[in-house]
Amino acid sequence: MKYFVSRIKTVFRIFPRAFALSLVLVLLSAVVAVGFLNADGSSQDKQKLTVGIVGNTQDTFLGFGIDVILKMDSTEAVMNVESMTESDAKFRLNNGAIAAYIVVPDGFVASITSGEVLPLDYVCSQTAGGVGTVFRDEILTAVSRMLVHSQKGVYGMQRIAYANGLHSAVSKSTEEMNLRYFSLMLNRPNVLTLNVSGISSGLSLDAYLLCGLSVLAVAFFGISYSSAFVRNDMTPNRSLARGGIGALKQIVCEYFAYFIAMATQLLLLSVCVSAFVGAGAFGDIELSLLDALAYAPRMLPALLCLTAFQFLCFTVASRLSDGIMLQFVATVVLGYIGGCMYPSDLLPKGMKVVGNLFPIGATREYLCEMLSGIVSTYTIVTVSVSFGVCLLFSVFARKIRVNKV
Amino acid sequence: MQSLPWQALHGVNPAVFMKLEICDIHRSYGKNTVLQGVSLSVESGSCVGIVGRNGCGKSTLLSVVAGVSKPDSGTVLVDGNSVFGKGGKVAELIGYVPQGLPLFEELNGYDNLLLWYDKNSLKRSLDSGVLAELGISELLKLQVRKMSGGMKKRLSIACSVAKDPPILLLDEPTSALDIPCRSIICNYLARCKNDGKIILLATHTEEEFSLCDELHVLKDGKLNSFNYNGSREDLALSL
Numbered sequence: 119m120k121y122f123v124s125r126i127k128t129v130f131r132i133f134p135r136a137f138a139l140s141l142v143l144v145l146l147s148a149v150v151a152v153g154f155l156n157a158d159g160s161s162q163d164k165q166k167l168t169v170g171i172v173g174n175t176q177d178t179f180l181g182f183g184i185d186v187i188l189k190m191d192s193t194e195a196v197m198n199v200e201s202m203t204e205s206d207a208k209f210r211l212n213n214g215a216i217a218a219y220i221v222v223p224d225g226f227v228a229s230i231t232s233g234e235v236l237p238l239d240y241v242c243s244q245t246a247g248g249v250g251t252v253f254r255d256e257i258l259t260a261v262s263r264m265l266v267h268s269q270k271g272v273y274g275m276q277r278i279a280y281a282n283g284l285h286s287a288v289s290k291s292t293e294e295m296n297l298r299y300f301s302l303m304l305n306r307p308n309v310l311t312l313n314v315s316g317i318s319s320g321l322s323l324d325a326y327l328l329c330g331l332s333v334l335a336v337a338f339f340g341i342s343y344s345s346a347f348v349r350n351d352m353t354p355n356r357s358l359a360r361g362g363i364g365a366l367k368q369i370v371c372e373y374f375a376y377f378i379a380m381a382t383q384l385l386l387l388s389v390c391v392s393a394f395v396g397a398g399a400f401g402d403i404e405l406s407l408l409d410a411l412a413y414a415p416r417m418l419p420a421l422l423c424l425t426a427f428q429f430l431c432f433t434v435a436s437r438l439s440d441g442i443m444l445q446f447v448a449t450v451v452l453g454y455i456g457g458c459m460y461p462s463d464l465l466p467k468g469m470k471v472v473g474n475l476f477p478i479g480a481t482r483e484y485l486c487e488m489l490s491g492i493v494s495t496y497t498i499v500t501v502s503v504s505f506g507v508c509l510l511f512s513v514f515a516r517k518i519r520v521n522k523v
Numbered sequence: 524m525q526s527l528p529w530q531a532l533h534g535v536n537p538a539v540f541m542k543l544e545i546c547d548i549h550r551s552y553g554k555n556t557v558l559q560g561v562s563l564s565v566e567s568g569s570c571v572g573i574v575g576r577n578g579c580g581k582s583t584l585l586s587v588v589a590g591v592s593k594p595d596s597g598t599v600l601v602d603g604n605s606v607f608g609k610g611g612k613v614a615e616l617i618g619y620v621p622q623g624l625p626l627f628e629e630l631n632g633y634d635n636l637l638l639w640y641d642k643n644s645l646k647r648s649l650d651s652g653v654l655a656e657l658g659i660s661e662l663l664k665l666q667v668r669k670m671s672g673g674m675k676k677r678l679s680i681a682c683s684v685a686k687d688p689p690i691l692l693l694d695e696p697t698s699a700l701d702i703p704c705r706s707i708i709c710n711y712l713a714r715c716k717n718d719g720k721i722i723l724l725a726t727h728t729e730e731e732f733s734l735c736d737e738l739h740v741l742k743d744g745k746l747n748s749f750n751y752n753g754s755r756e757d758l759a760l761s762l
Contacts, residue, residue, distance in 0.1 A: 128629050357625035361614040
């Protein structure tokens with residue numbers, strides 16, 4: 119307990135400086151990010167969305183349908199439609215090149231007229247969901263018009279039957295055609311299924327990058343505490359070991375002192391950023407402090423994992439410069455393979471799996487799943503194991519350094 | 524057990540008589556053999572000095588005796604019991620002041636002392652105990668990295684004797700210190716010797732020689748007794 123108290127005193131001596139630096143960096147980053155988003159949003163208002171079409175483009179009906187879509191009043195000014203394969207469409211949707219894509223199954227139009235509905239699959243990112251709603255309404259309107267006009271076929275059938283003396287067949291044929299007509303009308307809402315595709319765990323690109331960059335930011339904030347934990351001279355620690363405070367106790371006390379400092383720092387950062395947002399410093403963006411704080415307990419496993427990784431970097435370094443470089447380089451490398459800088463879905467599957475096993479990638483994956491609402495057991499296990507392994511290695515490193523006289 | 528005359532003379536309680544035995548210690552760093560069969564026996568109320576060239580193994584010997592470093596072979600006994608494997612009890616038995624300082628530089632004197640003392644014993648010692656004797660009061664609020672060498676050394680000794688250990692190992696305790704500081708430390712060690720403690724010094728200075736009942740020269744990994752007659756030249760030749 120005495121040693122833990124001394125570590126708390128040490129780390130909170132550095133705290134004001136570390137907090138001030140992180141606050142300045144976060145606010146600057148927020149100003150830059152808001153500026154980019156506003157510029158991007160206004161330019162997007164003037165740009166047409168690109169929507170992919172997946173299907174047999176040689177089909178006459180499909181070509182007719184695409185023409186119809188392009189000539190619709192509400193989509194003409196906002197949408198370009200391009201034909202592409204489904205794998206190409208998925209790839210381009212994930213990296214933001216297209217806003218959405220539609221999968222038109224073979225025989226779609228024929229299925230409408232025969233009463234058997236093969237639905238269109240409309241896949242979009244979260245930001246393009248609004249366009250999907252407009253698109254769906256337009257398709258329903260078009261299909262409804264087709265079906266209303268087809269009602270005229272029923273009357274045409276009756277006239278032909280009467281003209282040819284087939285009076286007995288009229289009522290039965292009318293009933294059959296009406297039943298088919300009703301089933302077509304009733305099934306027409308099923309003509310389009312809307313799928314919102316996300317980058318990872320169903321998140322939008324913006325939310326995904328927010329998770330990744332947050333992990334990197336917190337990892338870099340930890341560098342400020344290097345002077346408190348990177349030790350060149352192990353003589354004091356050796357003396358503590360003689361006095362009964364061995365490597366394990368030392369690491370536990372030091373790690374939890376560091377964790378408390380980082381948790382406090384992030385909490386205060388949230389309060390400050392919320393205050394700035396509430397004061398309108400970032401325009402129309404709304405951020406409720408209570409909403410942000412509600413996430414805090416759920417973020418604890420991620421913070422434990424990330425701080426354990428940072429602490430391992432402190433423990434294995436013997437000089438301050440080594441500790442800083444190790445943390446910086448390890449964060450950048452593991453952030454790269456952990457998908458913090460771009461969607462990990464773009465990586466080969468094997469690399470994605472490996473990247474998510476390391477603390478940075480595991481933390482990023484945990485945050486993504488937390489934001490999407492469901493954290494998988496696999497991710498919880500990965501985060502927990504990363505935490506345990508980092509602390510274990512820290513104990514071993516300390517033991518080796520203390521015993522090396 | 525029969526009291527020795529010096530124990531009665533110095534008022535030492537014969538019940539706390541203790542014997543430190545260093546038995547055939549061997550220690551190597553790779554191919555470099557630093558200690559070859561070093562043996563020594565020291566009794567309560569004695570101060571033994573170890574002299575030798577820089578890098579001859581004095582610090583290694585003290586670190587082995589303190590239980591910080593394990594020897595390749597040999598043992599260290601206190602009253603027939605090995606000091607190795609005692610875990611945290613070693614600090615209660617043997618106070619060790621290494622050459623490097625066992626202090627956390629980012630903390631002040633008070634916070635460093637709190638790692639070794641509880642608040643009550645710290646207060647008592649500051650008022651009239653060993654901390655008062657070492658003049659620690661002036662160091663309480665000072666951050667270690669801002670202290671002079673002498674201040675740090677006094678604080679190191681203060682931390683190492685928190686459990687009032689009966690055996691003290693000090694590695695060049697007064698080297699690079701000013702005269703007043705050396706005087707404080709030497710007076711303290713003299714008082715410890717009179718109180719019946721065992722003191723083992725790795726030393727270079729004649730001031731510390733005067734404290735020692737025996738001097739031993741560590742050369743080529745071996746420890747040999749040396750009769751110091753005050754001649755530096757003779758001592759230098761023996762090294």
